[in-house]
Amino acid sequence: MTYNVKHVTYNKIKIALPDVVEKQYDVVIGGDLADQLVVFLKKQKNIFNIVIITDNNVKKLYGEKLLSNLKTSNQLVFINLLSFSAGEQHKTQKTVTDLQNKMFRLKCGRDTVVIVLGGGVVGDVAGYTAATYMRGIPYIQIPTTLLAMVDSSVGGKTGVDTVYGKNLVGAFHQPIAVFVEPKMLLTLSKKHIKNGLIEAIKMFMTHDKEMFDYVRDNYGAILKLDKSVLQKIITRAIEIKARVVIRDEKERGERAILNFGHTIGHAIEKLSNYNLLHGEAVGFGILVESKIAELLGKLSSDVYREIEDILGKMVKVERLKDYKIEDILRETKLDKKARSGEVTYVFLKNIGRFCTRGGKFVHGVDEKIVKKALTYFI
Numbered sequence: 488m489t490y491n492v493k494h495v496t497y498n499k500i501k502i503a504l505p506d507v508v509e510k511q512y513d514v515v516i517g518g519d520l521a522d523q524l525v526v527f528l529k530k531q532k533n534i535f536n537i538v539i540i541t542d543n544n545v546k547k548l549y550g551e552k553l554l555s556n557l558k559t560s561n562q563l564v565f566i567n568l569l570s571f572s573a574g575e576q577h578k579t580q581k582t583v584t585d586l587q588n589k590m591f592r593l594k595c596g597r598d599t600v601v602i603v604l605g606g607g608v609v610g611d612v613a614g615y616t617a618a619t620y621m622r623g624i625p626y627i628q629i630p631t632t633l634l635a636m637v638d639s640s641v642g643g644k645t646g647v648d649t650v651y652g653k654n655l656v657g658a659f660h661q662p663i664a665v666f667v668e669p670k671m672l673l674t675l676s677k678k679h680i681k682n683g684l685i686e687a688i689k690m691f692m693t694h695d696k697e698m699f700d701y702v703r704d705n706y707g708a709i710l711k712l713d714k715s716v717l718q719k720i721i722t723r724a725i726e727i728k729a730r731v732v733i734r735d736e737k738e739r740g741e742r743a744i745l746n747f748g749h750t751i752g753h754a755i756e757k758l759s760n761y762n763l764l765h766g767e768a769v770g771f772g773i774l775v776e777s778k779i780a781e782l783l784g785k786l787s788s789d790v791y792r793e794i795e796d797i798l799g800k801m802v803k804v805e806r807l808k809d810y811k812i813e814d815i816l817r818e819t820k821l822d823k824k825a826r827s828g829e830v831t832y833v834f835l836k837n838i839g840r841f842c843t844r845g846g847k848f849v850h851g852v853d854e855k856i857v858k859k860a861l862t863y864f865i
């Protein structure tokens with residue numbers, strides 16, 4: 488279309504992409520992963536390369552076996568396995584660049600699909616590698632930690648940490664499929680099971696009281712890795728996350744609810760030099776942010792105590808004393824969700840219900856209240 492305004496001619500072309508079909512994908516929970524993956528891959532057209540990306544621990548546990556299974560079943564496709572050192576310290580641009588350079592050397596083109604095999608760190612790093620390799624290639628998530636199963640493998644957030652804070656560089660890039668095999672949790676430590684459970688219970692606190700009670704009542708069975716209990720928790724957490732992401736993929740509003748506990752949590756995680764697990768830090772964040780809600784009169788003291796009871800089983804609350812209040816406050820200001828200096832929080836009004844005000848899901852709060860809440864713990 489050509490326009491002529493005040494003797495200046497300009498052209499305007501509307502780019503309205505059709506409904507993006509590739510953003511629809513299935514999350515399959517349970518069943519035989521190897522079989523399902525093989526069937527799924529066979530249905531994909533124009534795939535000539537598969538790159539499995541994992542970390543060095545998961546490589547030995549599941550990566551090499553997956554590589555040999557896929558090689559047997561896909562003889563016409565080039566399949567490679569790449570890995571990097573495990574741990575949050577390696578969730579960096581450097582790791583992404585190293586992986587991409589290896590993919591260039593393997594001559595991977597846009598006809599490549601990445602299989603992300605691992606926990607949340609692998610998901611974020613390898614998802615971002617796929618999001619930016621040749622301007623974006625498809626990827627499949629196979630989460631191997633409880634945290635990745637209930638949360639990070641779904642929703643398309645990928646990225647890396649920087650010296651300025653967590654997840655500050657990244658992209659929204661949805662996977663083309665997610666395959667969850669709860670059996671893989673059998674090799675995971677109790678510490679990491681609790682770590683993942685915190686992200687699940689976070690979602691139940693904001694959206695599903697019945698499931699919050701279910702976790703409390705089945706806590707022993709969860710730690711014993713009871714298959715049906717875990718399957719139910721994973722399925723319900725993914726349902727909640729998917730519902731929120733479908734309504735607000737790019738976190739312009741409602742998706743921010745999933746950051747409950749994360750304003751304080753990210754600050755503490757960074758101050759611990761990433762020695763605390765992500766879920767542990769979020770657990771502390773949930774406690775402090777619930778305390779703020781209690782001090783503001785939004786949450787009753789009885790409900791606060793319920794939250795403290797369950798989280799007290801999953802994190803060592805006294806470890807909060809390792810941190811200084813001023814340091815936490817400073818770090819919250821650097822959090823990427825702090826807009827023009829305002830640090831915002833998600834508040835519960837009850838288990839299963841969160842506060843909204845004027846269509847907003849996150850809220851600023853007087854720093855004195857945050858300080859008071861932190862003083863309760865520190």
Ligand SMILES: NC(=O)c1ccc[n+]([C@@H]2O[C@H](COP(=O)([O-])OP(=O)(O)OC[C@H]3O[C@@H](n4cnc5c(N)ncnc54)[C@H](O)[C@@H]3O)[C@@H](O)[C@H]2O)c1
Nearest residue numbers: 544573606607608609631632634635639644671674675765
């Ligand atoms: N993208 C998102 O939406 C999102 C959401 C929540 C968290 N995250 C990110 O997730 C990350 C944390 O993820 P995580 O807790 O899974 O950590 P992780 O990926 O570091 O995994 C934890 C440890 O468990 C090992 N491991 C993985 N699977 C195993 C298995 N089945 N058996 C034995 N060991 C296994 C790993 O090698 C690692 O040492 C953080 O970086 C966080 O920011 C992302």
